[in-house]
Amino acid sequence: MAYSYTLTEEQELLLQSLREWYAQNLDEQKIKGYYEAGGVPEDVQKSYVDAGFGMIGLPEEVGGTEADKLTQLLLTEELSRLSGASLPMASNILAIHDITEFGNEDQIKMVMEYYKEHGKPPFSLAFSEPGAGSDNMNMSAVVRTGADGKMILSGQKTWVSNGGKTDYALVIAKDEDPSRSNNKMSWWLIPMDRKGVKFEGLEKIGNKIMPFGDLFLDDVEVFESDLVGERGKGFFQLMKNFEFERLVCVASMLGEAQAALEDAAKYTLQRSTFEKPIASYQLIQEKLTDMEIALWNTRNQLYECAWRMDNGLDIRLQSSLLKRYGAMSCHKVADEAVQIFGGLGFTTETRVGRIMLDMRGLRIGAGTDEIMVYIAGRMIPKKYANA
Numbered sequence: 001m002a003y004s005y006t007l008t009e010e011q012e013l014l015l016q017s018l019r020e021w022y023a024q025n026l027d028e029q030k031i032k033g034y035y036e037a038g039g040v041p042e043d044v045q046k047s048y049v050d051a052g053f054g055m056i057g058l059p060e061e062v063g064g065t066e067a068d069k070l071t072q073l074l075l076t077e078e079l080s081r082l083s084g085a086s087l088p089m090a091s092n093i094l095a096i097h098d099i100t101e102f103g104n105e106d107q108i109k110m111v112m113e114y115y116k117e118h119g120k121p122p123f124s125l126a127f128s129e130p131g132a133g134s135d136n137m138n139m140s141a142v143v144r145t146g147a148d149g150k151m152i153l154s155g156q157k158t159w160v161s162n163g164g165k166t167d168y169a170l171v172i173a174k175d176e177d178p179s180r181s182n183n184k185m186s187w188w189l190i191p192m193d194r195k196g197v198k199f200e201g202l203e204k205i206g207n208k209i210m211p212f213g214d215l216f217l218d219d220v221e222v223f224e225s226d227l228v229g230e231r232g233k234g235f236f237q238l239m240k241n242f243e244f245e246r247l248v249c250v251a252s253m254l255g256e257a258q259a260a261l262e263d264a265a266k267y268t269l270q271r272s273t274f275e276k277p278i279a280s281y282q283l284i285q286e287k288l289t290d291m292e293i294a295l296w297n298t299r300n301q302l303y304e305c306a307w308r309m310d311n312g313l314d315i316r317l318q319s320s321l322l323k324r325y326g327a328m329s330c331h332k333v334a335d336e337a338v339q340i341f342g343g344l345g346f347t348t349e350t351r352v353g354r355i356m357l358d359m360r361g362l363r364i365g366a367g368t369d370e371i372m373v374y375i376a377g378r379m380i381p382k383k384y385a386n387a
C-alpha cells in the first residue's frame with residue numbers, strides 16, 4: 001500500500017463550498033470581535049452545521065455524513081486558514097465523536113438534537129485537574145457509592161475549555177478509590193445546574209476565542225443514566241480518542257500558521273526599508289523559506305497520519321511525532337510572522353500576534369511537546385530493536 005493524498009474532486013468541491021460559506025458568513029472584523037467577546041455566536045456555529053460541514057465525519061445513523069479522516073482534517077485546516085482563528089467549529093466534532101462512540105441511545109439523541117439546534121456540543125470536556133494534566137492517572141476526582149446506594153462525585157477539574165458556556169460537562173473520575181494505583185475510571189455527563197457543580201473562569205493569555213476555567217464538583221450526586229461508556233473503562237476511552245485529537249489539533253494549527261505565513265509573505269512585498277522591499281533581504285527570505293518548509297513537512301506528516309488511519313494502520317508513534325513536530329513548527333512559523341511584521345506584528349492591527357498566542361497554547365493542550373517525546377521516545381527503540 002503506497003501513501004498518496006491527491007485530493008479527490010469531491011474534496012476539492014467541499015473545500016470550495018467551505019470558502020463560499022466563509023465569504024458569506026465571516027470576515028476578519030467579526031473574528032476579531034469573537035476574540036474580544038470570548039466566543040463565537042451560536043447562529044454562526046449553527047450555520048456551519050446547517051451547511052453540512054459540521055456533520056462531516058459523523059456516523060450516518062446519527063444523521064452525519066460518513067467521510068474519511070483526511071476529508072475531516074482538510075476541512076479543519078481550511079477553516080483555520082481562512083479565519084486565522086481557533087474557531088470551535090473546527091474541533092466541535094471531536095466532542096460529538098466521544099458521545100456517538102461511547103454514549104448510550106438517549107445520550108446520543110440528546111447530544112445530536114442539541115448540536116443540530118445550537119451548532120455546538122452541549123458539553124465541555126473536563127479531564128484535567130490541578131494535580132493531573134499530563135499525568136491522568138494522578139487524578140483524584142472520584143465517584144463513591146454510599147451505603148444507601150447513592151453515587152457521589154467529588155473533585156476539581158481545570159482548564160476546561162468552554163466550561164462556562166455549556167449546559168453539561170463530560171467529567172472523568174475514578175471509581176470508588178482516588179488513589180494513584182486505581183486505574184478504574186469512568187465518564188459522566190453532568191448537567192452544569194446540578195447541585196454541587198460550580199464553574200469559575202480563568203484569565204487566558206491567548207486563544208481567547210475559547211475561554212477556559214475551573215470546574216468544582218462538590219458532592220454531586222450522579223446516576224447510572226449519566227454514565228458514558230463502560231464503568232471502569234474511562235481511561236481506555238480517553239486514550240482511544242487522543243490520537244485523532246492530536247491530528248485535529250495539528251490540522252487547526254497548520255491552517256492558522258499557514259494564514260500567518262500568507263499574511264507575512266504578502267507584507268514583505270509591501271513594506272520597504274532602505275528604499276527596498278523587505279522581501280529582497282536574504283534574512284527575510286530565509287525566514288520565509290524555513291516557514292514554508294516547516295508547514296510543508298507538517299502537512300505531509302498530517303496527511304500521512306490521516307492516510308494511515310483511513311487504512312487501518314497504527315498511528316500511536318506517528319501521531320505523537322506529528323504533534324511534537326507540528327505544534328512547535330506552527331508556533332515558530334507564527335512567531336516569525338510577527339517578526340516580519342515588526343512593530344505592527346505586536347499590535348492587534350494584524351492577526352499574526354493572536355495566531356502566535358493560539359499556537360503557544362496548543363503546544364500545551366492536546367498533550368505537551370514534552371509528553372509527545374515521553375510517548376514516542378519509548379516506542380522508537382522498540383521499533384528498531386529487531387531491525
Ligand SMILES: Cc1cc2nc3c(=O)[nH]c(=O)nc-3n(C[C@H](O)[C@H](O)[C@H](O)COP(=O)(O)OP(=O)(O)OC[C@H]3O[C@@H](n4cnc5c(N)ncnc54)[C@H](O)[C@@H]3O)c2cc1C
Nearest residue numbers: 125126127128133134159160161361364365368370371374
Ligand atoms: C489552550 C488549552 C486548552 C485546554 N483545554 C482543556 C480542556 O478542554 N479540558 C481539559 O481537561 N484540559 C484542557 N487543557 C489542559 C491540558 O490538557 C493540560 O494543561 C496539559 O495536558 C498539560 O498538563 P499540566 O498543565 O498539568 O502540565 P504538567 O503535566 O504538570 O506538566 C508541566 C511541565 O512538565 C512537563 N512534563 C510533564 N511530564 C513530563 C514527562 N514525563 N517528561 C517530560 N516532561 C514532562 C510538561 O510537558 C510541562 O512542560 C487545556 C490546556 C490548554 C493550554
